[in-house]
Amino acid sequence: MSEHILEVKQISTEFRMKHRTTYAVNGVSFYLDRGETIGIVGESGSGKSVTQMSALGLIESPPGVVAEGSVLFEGMDLVKQENKKMLHEIRGKRIAMIFQDPMISLNPTMTVGQQITETICEHLKLSREEAKKRAIAYMKKVKIPDAELRYDNFPFEFSGGMCQRIMIAMAMCCDPSILIADEATTALDVTTQAQILEMLQDIVKETNTSLIIVTHNLGIVARYADRIYVMYGGTIVETAETDELFAHPSHAYTIGLLNSVPRLDDSKERMLMPINGIPPTLHKKPERCPFYDRCTQRVERCEKEAAILHEVGAHHFSSCLNPCLDASLKTCDELVEKEIDWSDTVLKVEHLRMDFPLYRGSLIKKRIGTVRAVGGVSFEVHRGETLGLVGESGCGKSTVANCIMHLLKPTEGRISFLGQEVTNLPEKEFRRLRKDIQLIFQDPFSSLDPKQTIGEIVGEPLRVHGLTSGEKEYRERVTELFEMIGLDPELQSRAPHELSGGQRQRIGIARALASRPKLIICDEPVSALDVSVQAQIMNLLESLQQRLGISYLFVAHDLSVVRHISDRIAVMYLGKIVELGDWKALYESPLHPYTRTLLSAIPIPDPVVERARERQKALGDIPSAASIPSGCSFHTRCPYATEKCRAQEPAVTVFEDGHQVSCHLYAERGGHA
Amino acid sequence: MIKYVGKKVLVSILILLLVSFMAYWIISVLPGDAALIALGTEATQERVEELRAEWKLDEPLVNRYGAWLVNIVHGDFGYSTHYKAPCLEILKERMPITALLGAISLAIGVVLGILLGILAAVKRGRAVDTIVTFLANLGVSLPVFWVGILLIYLLAVWLKLLPVQGYASPAEGIGEFLRYACLPCISMAWGSMATVCRQTRSAVLETLHQHYVKTARAKGLTERKIMFRHILKNSLIPVITLLGFQVRNLVGGSVVVEQIYNIPGMGRTLIQAVDSRDTNMVLACLMLIAVITILSSLLVDIAYGIVDPRIRRGGSEA
Numbered sequence: 001m002s003e004h005i006l007e008v009k010q011i012s013t014e015f016r017m018k019h020r021t022t023y024a025v026n027g028v029s030f031y032l033d034r035g036e037t038i039g040i041v042g043e044s045g046s047g048k049s050v051t052q053m054s055a056l057g058l059i060e061s062p063p064g065v066v067a068e069g070s071v072l073f074e075g076m077d078l079v080k081q082e083n084k085k086m087l088h089e090i091r092g093k094r095i096a097m098i099f100q101d102p103m104i105s106l107n108p109t110m111t112v113g114q115q116i117t118e119t120i121c122e123h124l125k126l127s128r129e130e131a132k133k134r135a136i137a138y139m140k141k142v143k144i145p146d147a148e149l150r151y152d153n154f155p156f157e158f159s160g161g162m163c164q165r166i167m168i169a170m171a172m173c174c175d176p177s178i179l180i181a182d183e184a185t186t187a188l189d190v191t192t193q194a195q196i197l198e199m200l201q202d203i204v205k206e207t208n209t210s211l212i213i214v215t216h217n218l219g220i221v222a223r224y225a226d227r228i229y230v231m232y233g234g235t236i237v238e239t240a241e242t243d244e245l246f247a248h249p250s251h252a253y254t255i256g257l258l259n260s261v262p263r264l265d266d267s268k269e270r271m272l273m274p275i276n277g278i279p280p281t282l283h284k285k286p287e288r289c290p291f292y293d294r295c296t297q298r299v300e301r302c303e304k305e306a307a308i309l310h311e312v313g314a315h316h317f318s319s320c321l322n323p324c325l326d327a328s329l330k331t332c333d334e335l336v337e338k339e340i341d342w343s344d345t346v347l348k349v350e351h352l353r354m355d356f357p358l359y360r361g362s363l364i365k366k367r368i369g370t371v372r373a374v375g376g377v378s379f380e381v382h383r384g385e386t387l388g389l390v391g392e393s394g395c396g397k398s399t400v401a402n403c404i405m406h407l408l409k410p411t412e413g414r415i416s417f418l419g420q421e422v423t424n425l426p427e428k429e430f431r432r433l434r435k436d437i438q439l440i441f442q443d444p445f446s447s448l449d450p451k452q453t454i455g456e457i458v459g460e461p462l463r464v465h466g467l468t469s470g471e472k473e474y475r476e477r478v479t480e481l482f483e484m485i486g487l488d489p490e491l492q493s494r495a496p497h498e499l500s501g502g503q504r505q506r507i508g509i510a511r512a513l514a515s516r517p518k519l520i521i522c523d524e525p526v527s528a529l530d531v532s533v534q535a536q537i538m539n540l541l542e543s544l545q546q547r548l549g550i551s552y553l554f555v556a557h558d559l560s561v562v563r564h565i566s567d568r569i570a571v572m573y574l575g576k577i578v579e580l581g582d583w584k585a586l587y588e589s590p591l592h593p594y595t596r597t598l599l600s601a602i603p604i605p606d607p608v609v610e611r612a613r614e615r616q617k618a619l620g621d622i623p624s625a626a627s628i629p630s631g632c633s634f635h636t637r638c639p640y641a642t643e644k645c646r647a648q649e650p651a652v653t654v655f656e657d658g659h660q661v662s663c664h665l666y667a668e669r670g671g672h673a
Numbered sequence: 674m675i676k677y678v679g680k681k682v683l684v685s686i687l688i689l690l691l692v693s694f695m696a697y698w699i700i701s702v703l704p705g706d707a708a709l710i711a712l713g714t715e716a717t718q719e720r721v722e723e724l725r726a727e728w729k730l731d732e733p734l735v736n737r738y739g740a741w742l743v744n745i746v747h748g749d750f751g752y753s754t755h756y757k758a759p760c761l762e763i764l765k766e767r768m769p770i771t772a773l774l775g776a777i778s779l780a781i782g783v784v785l786g787i788l789l790g791i792l793a794a795v796k797r798g799r800a801v802d803t804i805v806t807f808l809a810n811l812g813v814s815l816p817v818f819w820v821g822i823l824l825i826y827l828l829a830v831w832l833k834l835l836p837v838q839g840y841a842s843p844a845e846g847i848g849e850f851l852r853y854a855c856l857p858c859i860s861m862a863w864g865s866m867a868t869v870c871r872q873t874r875s876a877v878l879e880t881l882h883q884h885y886v887k888t889a890r891a892k893g894l895t896e897r898k899i900m901f902r903h904i905l906k907n908s909l910i911p912v913i914t915l916l917g918f919q920v921r922n923l924v925g926g927s928v929v930v931e932q933i934y935n936i937p938g939m940g941r942t943l944i945q946a947v948d949s950r951d952t953n954m955v956l957a958c959l960m961l962i963a964v965i966t967i968l969s970s971l972l973v974d975i976a977y978g979i980v981d982p983r984i985r986r987g988g989s990e991a
Contacts, residue, residue, distance in 0.1 A: 058890055060882075062798075092893030099884060099891075107885040109906050109982060118902070119892045154982040170892070 004031040004072075005210055006055075006095075006178055011069030011079070013047075013054045016062065023282045024050045026234045027069070032178065037204065037211040039221030039242070041257075042231035043530045045279050048214050051231070052180050054079075056095060057087045073178075093123035096171035100183040102163035106155035112139075112166045113151035116173055123174045138169040142199060159621055161192035168196070172203060179204060180212045185220070189392040190557065191618040194601035197224060198617070216531065218261055219603030222246060223610045227315075230254050233280045233290025236309065240316035242607045248327065250318040252297045255327050260535040262560040264587070264604050271330045272564065274535035278500050289319065297322050338546065340567060344383040345419070346519050346551045347404065352377045352413035354399050354575075358626060371625045373399040375575035376413070381519065386545065386552040388566030388583070390559055390598075394625055396575040397555045401521045404553070405439055406430050418518065435465045435515035442524035444504035448496040454507050455492030458482065461514040481510045485540060502533035509540065513548075521553045526561060538565055559602055563587055571595050574625060574633040581659035591661040593638045594618075632664065640665060677984070681974045685967045692963045693745075697738045700952055709950075745960065751953035755946060760957040763942065768961065770840065771931070771938035775923045778858045782865030782919060787912065789866070790873025795900070797878060805870065812867025817926045821860040821933040828856060838935040857934045861926045865919040872915050876908035883907070906980060913976050920969035924962050 013025040025047040032038055042048040053059050055071045057078060071078040073095065078087060091097075099105045107115060116135040120126055126134065132151070139147035142165040155163055164184060171179055181200065185193035201224055204211045213225055221228050221242065228245050230238045230253065238251035249255045259273035277294035280286065289307035292298060299322045307319035354374040357367050374396040381387045391397045402408045404415055406427065415423045417437060422430060438461075441447035448457055459478045461467070468474040482489040485506040496504055505525065512520050522541065526534040542565060545552060556562050562569055563583055570580040571594065579592040590596045593616070600615035619637045623629055629636050635645040644664050653666045708724040709716075725731045729740070744751065750760035793805040829837040835856055841849040880886065881904060889899045928940035935941075939958060946954035978984050 056891065058887065088893045088895055090893065091891055097891040099888060101884060105884040105888045107889070107903050107907065109980065110902075111982075118894070122892065122894055122898075156983050167888070170888075 003075075005034045005074065006032040007072040008051070008055055009070045009072070011051065011054055011071065012067045013050050013059060014065050014067050016065055020283050023285050024234050025054060026286060028231070028234070028236050029069075030229050030236065030239070032210050032212060034177070034210055035204075035208040037201070037213065037224055037226050039213045039215065039225030039228045040231060041215060041218060041221050041228060043216055043257075043279060043532060045282075046231040047234035047282075048231045049182050050234075052097070052182060052212065052214055056091055056097065056180075057084060058091075058097075089123070092119050092171075092176075093174045094176050095178040095180065096174070096176040097180040097182060098164070098167045098171050098184045101187045102167050103155065103160055103187075105167060106163055108155055111152050111154055112158070113153075116166070116170045119170055120173050134173060135169070138173045139166070141172070141203065142166070142169045144169070160188055161196060161621055164188060164192075164196050165199070168200060168203070172207070172209070175207060176209060178210045178212065180214065182214045183216070184213075186215070186217070189622070190559075190601040191392060191597055192621070194603075195618065217603070218257065218531075218605035219263075219610075222605045222607045223603040230257070233286060234282055235286070235290060235307075235319070237289075237291065237307075237320070238316075238318040239309070240313065244313060244316050246606050246608070248313065248316070250312045250316065250325065250327075251291075251320040252295045252322060252325060253291045253320075254318075255325060256291075256294075256296070257532065258605060259330055260532045261605055262535075262538070262564040263606070264560045264563065264599065264602050265606075265609060266560075266564065268584075272535035272539055273330050274539060275532035276536070278502075279530075289321065297325055299323075338384060338567065339549065340385045341383040342385075345380050346383050346385075346417070347381040347553065348414075348416040349380070349400070349404065350378045350414040350416075352400060352403060352415065353411045354396070354403055354408060355411045369626050372575050372628055373625060374403070374410070375628070377572070377575070377577050379570050379577065379580060381551050381553055383518075383551055384545065384549045385568065386554050386566045388562035388569040389553060389555045389572060390557060390562050390569060391572035392557060392598075392622060394574075394622065395572040396625070397557075397572050398523055400572075401439070401523050401553065401555050404521060405437065406434075435461065435467070436518045438512035438515065438517040438520045440505075440508050440512050440520060440522045440525045443528050444501055444508055445496075445528075447508055448504055450496055453493050453495060454499065457496070457507055458492075458510045458514055461511060465515050467515060477514070481514055484513065484544065485510045500533075501529050502536055505529060505533075505537050506540065509537075509544070513544065513550075516548075517550065519551045519553065521555065523555045524557065525554075527556065527558060534561070541565060559587075559598060571598065574623065574628050576633065576662065577660075578634065578663070579659075579661045581661075582657065585657060585659050591659070591666055592634075592663050593640055593665075594634045597637070632662070677978055678975055681971055685971050689963060689967055692967075693742065693960060694738060696956060696959045696963075697741065698734065700955060701734055701737070703950075741956070750957040750960075753946070753951055753954040755949040755951035755954060760954050763954070764939070764957060764961065767937055767939050767942050770842070770936060771927050771940060773843075774854060774857055774861065774930075774936070774938065775920075775927055777854065778861035778923055778926075779865065779919060781858060781862040783869055783916065785862075786866040786869025787873050787909075790870040790912075791877055791900070791905070793870070793874045794877035794881070802874075806874070809867040809870045809874075812863050813871065815863070817860055817864060818929050818933060820863050821857070821930055824856050824860055825933070838933070840934070840936040840938075853934075857930045857936060860933075861923055861930050864926070865922060868919065869912060869915055872912050873908065876911045877904060880904045880908040910977070910981055913973055913980065916976075917970040917973040921966050924965060 008031070009029050010027045011025060012027055015022040015024055028047070028051050040048045040051070050059065054066045055078065059066065066079055069079060073090065076083055076086070078090065106112065113132065113135055116138065117131045120131040120134050136147045136151055139150065144150055144162065144165055158166065185196050188196065197220065200211070213221060215221060225242050227241050228239065229236050230251065232253045238245065238254050245254070249258060256273070256275045260275055262272060275294050280290050280293065287306060289302055292302055295302070301321045305321060307321060309317040309319045312318045352374055353376050356371040356373055358369040358371055359367055377400055379387065389397045389400065399408065403410045406422065410423065413423065414421055417433060422433065455478055458481050459474060462474055462477060468477055478492065479489040482492065487503060487506055496507065499507065526537050529537060538561065541552065544550065554562060554565055566583050568581065569583050569586050570577045571592065572578070573594050579586065579590070579595045586595065587599065590599055596616045597618040600613070601618070604610055616639065619639065623636060631647050632645045632650050635641040638645065642664070650662045650664045650667065652660050652662050654660050708721050708728060708730055712721055712724060729737060748761065753760045753763055756763050789805050793802040796802050825837055828834050836853055839853055841853045843850040886899060886903055889903045927938060928943060931938045931940035932944060939961065943955065943958040946958060
């Protein structure tokens, strides 16, 4: 084997604060060969980013200190004091890095061209003219349309995906030997994410650059990485080649992670197995396996012995001490048939339309356009059913939710709740209905009043709607709610900030449940949570539905999550439902080209399945909601678009099984609605 | 950009009109008018009425205001009853003194303030930072008149390095001018230096943690280049806001400082005019101060546009 281009040996990083030290990375070793792509996977706080930053000397110091270890890049130790001065010649030129949020990772007051040229001038000593030429060449390489013109644009004039392309152009413009992508696509929409990753893969293959993908997403590493390192609690717990790792996961944490992540190709019987507990705080140097406290498969040795990586197969190392791990995916013992009363419509939305005017000017406002957030959406939610509403950011899914909640007044259309039309009901009268229709929010941190105790938060709807008579009944109900969501009622007097993210989201659910609603609108309820915690919340929502017969309108962008929980799914694109169908039909035989694109964009955490998949790529960026394309709004990105799609808006085609699609491709085959 | 500036200019003119009316109105309701002061307390009622009619003080407020405004637009600020000369002439003589001292103070305050602020931010937590921050806090809390008197005592009375008070114009020799201008400028600059320094320090500290600074580091730029190309411009945006305030503070400060150091500038003129109920002179001074203040905030707005492309290009395309 040739010599590694980068070899990190036993690196440890500490953050020494006044009151305590956080041991963020503890003895991490990994290597990277020329032209290789490795994935470093872990949840937030696992130390995956800190490891990369330590290697490049980018840790903020104070308080960060690389306490020990070495980072050998082409034979030179980057951590050594005497080599520190060399670092700025290596960073950007030999090792480049791109970060999570492209919109804030670019300097807002410099044009993107200046920012790329700056790197080139710094390292390659080219003249201004040549540097500009090279910058434009790289902007073209990352597929920025009209690169020459866009050279003089500022970052805020680009979309998030375009900004990330600029970041990549900036990183690649000096032909580095290593590129580190630190959660580079996490902040982007799925179709954009897929485009960026594909492009990144093409570029690194073409230039024989080594790539390190740092991410929490198992699907991404399954699709793109050659080798994978799994990190937990500041250490590497397992490493293997991608196929080997997914075929024979050999650490209890890796198995736990695989068991807790919903997959696009799941059968409905698969049970998500959450990892209980919370990640370690790392305020002490760990003496045993960091996963010990949350592990369900620990053995006697785990308590006393330090967990050290040992070989478990060819190029496969794990620090797990349990010799006979159960690695199978869990399925439910028996499939609980949900009771859905299809004749009882809880919510009916007809031709809902919501326009937001665009104004310019401060004193005298002039209307310069309209943002069509929602453009004629119809669907029904039945008793006990979960309807998934999916789409990328800006597709109008949250606006629909807000209209239903009477938080926005729709421009057109009818909303009926429990058979009663509520569209134009005055707020005073609608308030009586509010107890039947509740909302769970995305961000569990900002959606709870920090000044109330969690007991008061959960009990507030009871008092507001006068649902309990007397203090005793109130207490009992709050206790009951706490038990329902799996939190100790003793915790009632705690403040929200004392809870973990998952616990807060449980409080949000308890608050929604308090008034015994008929319908709960879940607006991205798990997207702010770590994967292991996501599963807990989804399981809770499912079991509550089975017990209480509530209907959910589940708004989310993550199709794997929606698949798990929904009975029927509506796919939205630019304010319209393009396809609506039974979950099985929609995932197994998607009709609309957009649905297919969306599904292809999501990587499945299984390299064998990934390779066998047929994938459809989307073209270009999502258009702005202020200038929606004519005809079928997807035609600008659709590989099948014809003249007709550009001119004429497709009608809804309904098939016998109730599957609906708005696409000219199917116009002849089904009946018209 | 032109549209942006045009709009700001229009708003500024509106504000100026409003200010002029308020000033005129407030002065007209003050007890004791120019006629009374000019004639003294022993004057007969008839004589006062006569003079009032002569100076058109008996007409309705709006009429007087209108006439005054028209005159001002034509460059006529009226006759000063105290100085016995047209207001404009007096101002022409005294305004430059204040402007010169003010400009010097502003330059000292801003340049030193920004430099010290950056220094403190870069060396955060070290001794330099502690000293600079302490001095800046002191500067913000000490009033101008106190600093002025302290400086006189220290440097003029005790060490006898500089003259106690008075003024020499640059025409009489730069050295002489500096000897006299030194103390007033320092007393005026002190406060704005402290404010600018504190603001710069916190803005730089905030910018240091921005993600694009991490990007700049990952690009392999040296710390120097990161500071000057990436951090400075972005941290100056909030500091620019302060500059407008600083100009206003200096105008206010000049009134006090000129009184302490006995400098024949506009600040002193204003006080004397108020003392002698010299309505025209007071109004002329007030209008001039208003113009300076509004102009400075207009310049700040324009500077914003230059520094921050988001304002210049007016919102995002996406």
